[in-house]
Amino acid sequence: GIQVEQSPPDLILQEGANSTLRCNFSDSVNNLQWFHQNPWGQLINLFYIPSGTKQNGRLSATTVATERYSLLYISSSQTTDSGVYFCAFRGGATNKLIFGTGTLLAVQP
Amino acid sequence: EPEVTQTPSHQVTQMGQEVILRCVPISNHLYFYWYRQILGQKVEFLVSFYNNEISEKSEIFDDQFSVERPDGSNFTLKIRSTKLEDSAMYFCASSERGRGRGEAFFGQGTRLTVV
Numbered sequence A: 001g002i003q004v005e006q007s008p009p010d011l012i013l014q015e016g017a018n019s020t021l022r023c024n025f026s027d028s029v030n031n032l033q034w035f036h037q038n039p040w041g042q043l044i045n046l047f048y049i050p051s052g053t054k055q056n057g058r059l060s061a062t063t064v065a066t067e068r069y070s071l072l073y074i075s076s077s078q079t080t081d082s083g084v085y086f087c088a089f090r091g092g093a094t095n096k097l098i099f100g101t102g103t104l105l106a107v108q109p
Numbered sequence B: 001e002p003e004v005t006q007t008p009s010h011q012v013t014q015m016g017q018e019v020i021l022r023c024v025p026i027s028n029h030l031y032f033y034w035y036r037q038i039l040g041q042k043v044e045f046l047v048s049f050y051n052n053e054i055s056e057k058s059e060i061f062d063d064q065f066s067v068e069r070p071d072g073s074n075f076t077l078k079i080r081s082t083k084l085e086d087s088a089m090y091f092c093a094s095s096e097r098g099r100g101r102g103e104a105f106f107g108q109g110t111r112l113t114v115v
Helices: none
Strands: A003-007 A010-014 A019-025 A031-037 A045-049 A052-056 A061-064 A069-074 A081-092 A103-108 B005-007 B011-015 B021-025 B031-037 B046-050 B053-055 B065-067 B076-080 B088-095 B104-106 B112-115
Touching: A010 A019, A010 A045, A010 A081, A019 A031, A019 A081, A019 A103, A031 A069, A031 B104, A045 A052, A045 A061, A045 B104, A069 A081, B005 B088, B011 B021, B021 B031, B021 B088, B021 B112, B046 B065, B076 B088
Parallel strands: A010 A103, B011 B112
Antiparallel strands: A003 A019, A019 A069, A031 A045, A031 A081, A052 A061, A061 A069, A081 A103, B005 B021, B021 B076, B031 B046, B031 B088, B046 B053, B065 B076, B088 B104, B088 B112
């Protein structure tokens, strides 16, 4: 079946540091989304990025569809960035998003 | 900004009881979904719904689960006879487009605890 792998599984940063999270997927992509799950469990949409690069404030994302990976960049991290970051992939004619196992980010003051 | 809303936010139920989780998708969206997340695990797809019928379901979505769009705004997930292992966060989502395309937006989730 389709695999969605995220790395690293855990990450601890000092406030102000930058980080890169990676998502590898095993099939051609129609839809790639990044989410932040906050401590209350809510899934917050960060990016819809089946290809190319997007930026939103301190966050940016790049998907290289031909090489089947996506990257999420967090710059000047803040404690409020803590939580789990998921990528989710949809390919082919399916309607379902397949989620990765997530990266647990802890930003320390 | 339009959003997907879910009720209740928390529900505790006894094993064997029926529960109905409710969702109001974004108004111009046509595709609706339920996902669940067991504590500490990744988010898993349950079912997608389009044009008043199930368009895709996972192996998790067995006969104890059903979905319905009872009116023009609500979308529900019913679990007929809850088991301990049904305890999870349940997310409703909607998208404007389907067939692999279109951004999906998620509700804030319903945390179901079966005791």
